[in-house]
Amino acid sequence: MYVLKPGIKKNPEKRWALPDRIFFxxxxxHILAGVFLQCPPLEGFHAERIIPHESFWGGHxxxxxxxxxxxxxxxxGRERLLEHHxxxxxxxxxxxxxxxxRVDFDPLNTAELNQRKMRGPDQYLHDPIPRARNFIxxxxxxxxxxxxxxxxxA
Structure with missing residues (x-):
């Protein structure tokens, strides 16, 4: 598990400069998930969220x-991802x-995301959607x- 140095997530330039895997x-x-669902490379996928219990960090x-x-x-594997997290x-x-x-809102809608304490695509230093599309x-x-x-x- 990678742990960011303090202050990086609050610094737009440092956050944007992170390697893709760390950025996403x-x-x-949520940006990566939303872009995946816009034009899914595989059928049958939906978004889910890991919501930490109150007073804990670690949403995903x-x-x-x-x-x-x-x-x-x-x-x-889904269960493997959840156990790793x-x-x-x-x-x-x-x-x-x-x-x-299960996510019941648009993961690229700024208002919906802000209600859940997440940044919308227009709240990053640059547009993260092309970056996510390229990653995918x-x-x-x-x-x-x-x-x-x-x-x-197996």
Whole structure:
């Protein structure tokens, strides 16, 4: 698990300068999920959110078909992603727990996101949508999803 240095998320220039995986893994995961769903490379996916229990950090959004998931890691088994996330945050915050919720709002709508304490696409230094699209387009989705599915049932 990667931990950002204090102040990076509040500094627009430093946040934008992060490598893609860190940018989309630590503060812009909802942008990646929203762009994935705009023009899905694979059918049957929807967004879900990890919502930490009150007074804890560690929220995350990803897309899933219920078996495999896609986020800044690429494709993995959904349960594996959830366990990885839980272990990472629990190791930093004893007692960490969360709820998993299907996203019922547009992950690219600024007003909807702000209600949930997330930034809209227009609230970053530059437009993150082309950056997310490029991140997604660099993947071989059929191959990577098949590999994740294979390891899920291995």
């Amino acid at each position: 893994g630590y503060g812009a995961c 959004m990803y897309v899933t078909n219920g078996i495999i998931a896609f986020d800044y890691h690429g494709y993995s 839980r272990k990472g945050w629990a190791s930093h915050s004893p007692g960490w727990g969360c709820a998993i919720e 387009e660099r993947r071989n989705h059929a191959r990577d999803a098949a590999k994740a599915l294979e390891t899920t049932f």
